[in-house]
Amino acid sequence: MGGVLDGLSEADLSRLRCLEGSSLHEALRELGLTKLGDRLRAVQALAPPRTSFQPLPEERRALSPPRTTFQPLAQERWALDRETMDDVCHDGGLLKRVMREGDGPTPSIPSKVKLRCIGRLAVDGRRFESGVSVAALGEGMLIRGLERGVLTMRRGETATFVFRPEYAYGLEGKPAACGGLVDVPGGASVVYEVELISLEAPKREAWEMSLDERLDEVSSQTSRSAALLHPACPLLARPAMALLVLGLLLK
Numbered sequence: 639m640g641g642v643l644d645g646l647s648e649a650d651l652s653r654l655r656c657l658e659g660s661s662l663h664e665a666l667r668e669l670g671l672t673k674l675g676d677r678l679r680a681v682q683a684l685a686p687p688r689t690s691f692q693p694l695p696e697e698r699r700a701l702s703p704p705r706t707t708f709q710p711l712a713q714e715r716w717a718l719d720r721e722t723m724d725d726v727c728h729d730g731g732l733l734k735r736v737m738r739e740g741d742g743p744t745p746s747i748p749s750k751v752k753l754r755c756i757g758r759l760a761v762d763g764r765r766f767e768s769g770v771s772v773a774a775l776g777e778g779m780l781i782r783g784l785e786r787g788v789l790t791m792r793r794g795e796t797a798t799f800v801f802r803p804e805y806a807y808g809l810e811g812k813p814a815a816c817g818g819l820v821d822v823p824g825g826a827s828v829v830y831e832v833e834l835i836s837l838e839a840p841k842r843e844a845w846e847m848s849l850d851e852r853l854d855e856v857s858s859q860t861s862r863s864a865a866l867l868h869p870a871c872p873l874l875a876r877p878a879m880a881l882l883v884l885g886l887l888l889k
Contacts, residue, residue, distance in 0.1 A: 642671060642680045654684055718760065718829065720800060726790060732783050733800040740795025740834060747776035750838040751788055760800060760827035764820045766812065770835070781806055784830060791834040799830045 643651065650669065657665055662684075666677045723733035745751055750772065757767030773779040775788065783805030791797060803809065803825050811824040822828060 641683060642676045643683055651684070654680075718800065723798075723800065726786065727805075731802040731805045732786055734787060734790065735798045736795065737798055737831075738794070738796040738833075740792030742793045743839075744792055745775055745789055745834075745837045746839065747789075748774050748840050750774050750840075752835040752837070753788065754833040754835055755784075756831040757822075758829045758831075759820065759822065760829050763829070765818075766814060766820050766822050766828070767830075768819070784832070787830070787832065788834060791832070793834055793837055796831070796833045799832060800827065801830065802827050 646654075646669065654662060654665055662681060663677050666680050671677050671680055720733055723735045726732040726734050751774075752770065752772050754770045755767060756765060758765055775785055780788070781801070783799060783801035786805070787797070787799045787801075806828045807822045807824075807826070809824045811826065812822040814821050
């Protein structure tokens with residue numbers, strides 16, 4: 639130990655090591671170290687050896703990088719609550735959450751739909767697709783999950799879908815379409831944010847319509863035909879309209 643603590647018993651040294659601050663200085667004074675310099679040397683001698691570099695509080699503050707605003711990790715930023723989503727196909731492979739309600743009928747095959755889509759990796763939310771596209775349902779233009787999901791939507795609706803690999807890009811994955819987007823790895827689940835902007839229903843044949851639908855179609859077509867005929871020739875308009883009505887009803 640050396641110096642000012644020479645001659646002290648192990649019991650005194652053990653007791654001193656348990657003290658700090660003013661209590662330690664008072665005990666050293668009782669042991670005969672009345673001078674402040676002797677007491678400071680004794681405090682230094684009693685301190686445990688520093689085996690590795692441990693910066694003092696002031697040094698730690700100086701060495702620490704400045705704290706900026708909190709930036710959570712990618713996994714923390716991308717949180718997806720699948721428990722509250724609808725299981726569209728009842729197998730867990732296609733989940734849906736409606737973000738904004740739409741109106742009107744749902745599309746049917748082979749409707750033509752206009753979609754605004756953002757595709758993300760389910761694991762971290764990075765984008766692999768973003769844009770507006772037009773597709774005919776039933777013609778293989780969309781991945782399996784997206785086509786099945788769009789069939790449940792209404793015009794103006796916005797929804798979030800989660801697709802397992804078998805409803806998305808399978809084991810092959812998908813390369814990035816352009817710069818700024820990422821690849822879809824093989825076997826990856828994906829998330830799509832979809833807005834159904836518009837839909838164009840397929841034209842139906844007369845035999846597929848009900849009687850009321852046929853009459854509505856007749857009314858629409860006769861109005862268009864009448865507009866094409868000269869208003870001064872009503873005798874020409876009536877036979878033409880009659881033939882049109884008869885042809886539609888007999889189909």
